[in-house]
Amino acid sequence: MQLNLATASRMVRDTLTDPRDMAARLLALNVPGDARWLGFVIVVVLSVLMGHASVLLMGDEGFQGGLLFMAMFQTSILLGMIVAVQGIGRALGGGGTFPDTLLLISWLQFVMLVFQLAQIIALAIIPPLFGMITLLALGFFIWMLANFIMALHGFSSLMKVIAGIIFSFFGVAFVLALFLGLMGVGV
Numbered sequence: 001m002q003l004n005l006a007t008a009s010r011m012v013r014d015t016l017t018d019p020r021d022m023a024a025r026l027l028a029l030n031v032p033g034d035a036r037w038l039g040f041v042i043v044v045v046l047s048v049l050m051g052h053a054s055v056l057l058m059g060d061e062g063f064q065g066g067l068l069f070m071a072m073f074q075t076s077i078l079l080g081m082i083v084a085v086q087g088i089g090r091a092l093g094g095g096g097t098f099p100d101t102l103l104l105i106s107w108l109q110f111v112m113l114v115f116q117l118a119q120i121i122a123l124a125i126i127p128p129l130f131g132m133i134t135l136l137a138l139g140f141f142i143w144m145l146a147n148f149i150m151a152l153h154g155f156s157s158l159m160k161v162i163a164g165i166i167f168s169f170f171g172v173a174f175v176l177a178l179f180l181g182l183m184g185v186g187v
Contacts (some may be wrong), residue, residue, distance in 0.1 A: 015111045019144040021149035023104055035097055040078065040106045047074050047109060050116045057123040080172075081105055085149060088168050094153025104148045112141060 013027050031039075048070045065073070083182040086101040115137035122129035145163040 011107075012111050013115055015107070015144060016140065017093075019147035020151045023107075023148045025083060025149065026103060026107055027100055031103055035108065036099055037104045039110075040102060043106050043113070044071060044074050044078065044111045046113055047116070050113060050120060050186035053120050054116070054123060057120065084168060084172060085145075085152070087153075087162070089149060089153040092153075092155075092164065094149075094155060098152075100152055104152055108141075108144055108148055111144065112137065115140065115187060 011022065014025075046094050048067060051070055051074070052067060082098070082101050082105045085105060086096055086098050089096050089101075115133060119130055119137070122133055142162060142165060146158055146165060149155065149161050149165070150158065
């Protein structure tokens with residue numbers, strides 16, 4: 001497969017319309033490990049650059065950290081998500097591996113860049129659309145993530161996976177808040 005703009009656009013469209021099939025197709029490509037990590041790094045860089053563009057458009061209301069902090073934060077969030085999707089899925093009887101999870105979550109983040117670009121355009125042209133695009137992006141994110149998890153781990157119930165995502169999110173947030181509280185960091 002040759003990766004160019006037309007192919008990437010078609011893959012993004014297929015991910016939005018049938019994420020479970022697209023996840024299976026991505027896994028069937030048997031992408032080499034170093035290419036998976038390279039994809040992860042590229043997605044982090046693109047996310048940071050687009051995030052910085054959003055901050056510039058928001059002005060003083062935006063995030064005040066620098067690019068390096070944004071890169072470290074984005075990397076931490078994505079790696080944490082990869083570990084959680086792989087680890088929790090395996091604990092619940094799934095068969096996904098870390099390299100496959102790395103591939104799918106990196107691709108999912110790439111697809112989410114489409115929504116991030118729409119948010120940037122909305123901020124520049126029609127700022128009130130920003131919130132609506134954010135809600136739409138959240139809905140698509142949960143739906144795509146659930147379907148990716150089903151393809152990755154071999155689960156069959158979409159509703160159970162969505163419930164697992166929601167409970168896992170709150171569980172991880174609770175443990176993180178507890179940990180930060182014990183460390184003396186105000187949450």
